[in-house]
Amino acid sequence: MLIRKSNFAEHYPWVLASSVVLALAVVWFIFASVGHAEWPSGSSLPGFTFGVIGGLICLFEFLIWPRKKLRSWRIGKVSTWMRAHIWLGILAVPLLVLHTGFRWGGPLSTTLMTLFLLVIASGVWGLILQQFLPEKMLKEVPAETIFSQIDYVSDLMAGEASQLVRSVCNITSDSDDAEKFSDGSHIVVGAVRNTGAIQGRVVVTSSLQESVPDSKPLYDFFNEHIYGFLKNGEMAKSPLQNPPRAHSMFNSLRTKLPPRAHEVVTVLEDLCNQRRQIITQAKIQFWLHSWLWVHLPLSVALIVLMFVHVFVAMKYW
């Protein structure tokens, strides 16, 4: 969820309400401690109340999971749930710290507090990433593709490029790639183009090139650098991953080829550019989602342990 100056009005009521609750809690806590040598514990009236409110907030926080999975329930807008999730989650931190009376307690309550703080920290980290990664993706990955299709798209690019190079370099072979991607006389090249203000990946069909004499350097360059990079991306550890380096390598390749082969070099350069974007996309998507692998399992553990804590606390009260 984005938190910007422009949409802060939607967050403001949550910030205000949380601040008021927090201020009242702090005042109550301070009044309850006057005349006592120690801070009020979790079993004092204010401590117990903050524990109950904090615990209910944790339960509510967890409910965002079923709410997201069962969108057909339509209990409130997801964006409202998300705002409540963020601000109530943050409010729960001081409330539960007051509940502890600034003590870690035994192993169970220490584990519970550690889990809680890790869930909060991972949530805040995820929220921070959500503030800039989607924008970075829009800017740096105009050729964004469907995440689950990245391997397929990469294979397709490598196959198309291979077919193009073979036809220009007049290599006749019945390799799998050539057959798989051939429709006879055209190949399909996904290129990044501007249409008005919109930039994105468009499909361009390019007629198969006539063979160009003396284009062996193209074939060698393709085999040495391009094919592996298009197919395996970062794993190929290719210098083509670096844009200025790639640019100068393609320029030097052009100088070794007859002008008739230059158009193909441009197509290959474009494909490498798209492959670089796919690498960036995979990285951004990794960072956008990986924190949930911490946030979600730890929040499940938190809820389970919270019930154990309540049970144990009530039993020995």
Ligand code: HEM
């Ligand atoms: C007790 C505290 C918390 C619990 C138990 C909790 C639990 C959860 C759960 C179960 C999910 C759903 C995971 C999924 O979509 O697979 C979630 C999502 C999320 N939480 Fe928390 N959370 C807590 C606090 C926080 C806090 C304090 C923040 C931020 C300040 C936060 C930020 C987020 C964000 C950004 C999402 C992802 C929503 C989305 O974009 O899909 N959480 N949380």
